[in-house]
Amino acid sequence: MSKIILVEDEQILLKALSIQLLSAGFEVLTANNGEAGLELIKKEKPDIVLLDILMPKMTGFEVLEHLKKDEHLKKIPVIVLSNQGSEAEKQKGLDLGAADYYVKSDTDLSDLTNKVKAVLEKK
Amino acid sequence: MQQTQTLSSRFTTLILHTSAYINSRKNELLTTHALKAFWIVILLIAAEIFLAVISIPVYLASSKASTSDATAQYKLRRVVTMSLLMGLFIIWLIKLIIIIALSFQQKNLSIKQTQEASQWQPATIQHVLSSAPDKNLSVPTLTAVGERNGIFNASGKAIPSSWLVITVMKDPATANDHPKMYMGQADAQGNFTVSQDAGAFDLPDSNYLASAQTYNTQSLITSLASPWAKFSTSPTFWEQFLGQFDRWLNILALLVILLALGVTVLTL
Numbered sequence: 253m254s255k256i257i258l259v260e261d262e263q264i265l266l267k268a269l270s271i272q273l274l275s276a277g278f279e280v281l282t283a284n285n286g287e288a289g290l291e292l293i294k295k296e297k298p299d300i301v302l303l304d305i306l307m308p309k310m311t312g313f314e315v316l317e318h319l320k321k322d323e324h325l326k327k328i329p330v331i332v333l334s335n336q337g338s339e340a341e342k343q344k345g346l347d348l349g350a351a352d353y354y355v356k357s358d359t360d361l362s363d364l365t366n367k368v369k370a371v372l373e374k375k
Numbered sequence: 376m377q378q379t380q381t382l383s384s385r386f387t388t389l390i391l392h393t394s395a396y397i398n399s400r401k402n403e404l405l406t407t408h409a410l411k412a413f414w415i416v417i418l419l420i421a422a423e424i425f426l427a428v429i430s431i432p433v434y435l436a437s438s439k440a441s442t443s444d445a446t447a448q449y450k451l452r453r454v455v456t457m458s459l460l461m462g463l464f465i466i467w468l469i470k471l472i473i474i475i476a477l478s479f480q481q482k483n484l485s486i487k488q489t490q491e492a493s494q495w496q497p498a499t500i501q502h503v504l505s506s507a508p509d510k511n512l513s514v515p516t517l518t519a520v521g522e523r524n525g526i527f528n529a530s531g532k533a534i535p536s537s538w539l540v541i542t543v544m545k546d547p548a549t550a551n552d553h554p555k556m557y558m559g560q561a562d563a564q565g566n567f568t569v570s571q572d573a574g575a576f577d578l579p580d581s582n583y584l585a586s587a588q589t590y591n592t593q594s595l596i597t598s599l600a601s602p603w604a605k606f607s608t609s610p611t612f613w614e615q616f617l618g619q620f621d622r623w624l625n626i627l628a629l630l631v632i633l634l635a636l637g638v639t640v641l642t643l
Contacts, residue, residue, distance in 0.1 A: 264430045265394050271433065272387045335398040357395035362384040
């Protein structure tokens, strides 16, 4: 069973996304801020990470930077799921190594789940 | 233990989009001016309430150890809640229809000639107003008399611009019952409607007879009386039935609420 780490500070989204991903057959671990998320990623070495950007303690971009610098972690695919929808933000995320960048307001979760599966199959 | 309940993808997407909407409105609030900010605050409050309501199943789904039970219980509670709201809405709608229907109902109203008009001069009026009626004064015609929403009114046809006295007597009357008199004036076409003034004496539930006379304000003499018109202020069968029906509706509404509460508590 593939392991996903979900890093999201909004509780209700964290719960809803967890249930959605669990029902899709993934093992889901969660963190509600960037710092805890990074620690969890280092510890669990998941198959994929779903990462929010605007979070307390450490932003998603900072998490991406840390992952990029770590030899063991930089290969873990990261999909960004953010409220920030500007092209500059998207490009920044992709430049920092994100596999894809989704804007929450434009995202259908079934598409996101399919994308997660597609990324995992590519690995 | 991993939770494996499912929430439909569309439902979770709705939560996601609502959350995103709230975030974007919050960002907008930071840079907008006072008047628009007020409107954004209203939208934010509504969106937060909406998100709180639609996210209830998420908390239910993730708070129980069992998998299918939580979803089934949530569905049961949702059905119960929606049924309760729909039931209450229907009950209040029926009550509203009843209230509207009753407000249009006027008790009454049959014009009945019980005796020759000349033989039935309301003695009290003659005693108060004049010694004898003027047989040459035109007798008004009562076309409608009765009670609506507790207010007595009488209407008919008379000499244009003439004054009228409407006498109402209980039928049958006892020694303690006194006739009530109402005064009014016909319009230029001779049509009149005499209504009880607000705060004037009431007509207790009973049968009544009403009669109209033209009143000459110069000579203080009245005409002969019109034939007695019979009407009733007692609740009609339908009023009584609907009144009882309304009471049963209230009891039913209370039972529905108690049932819903009971089901909710039992499924906790």
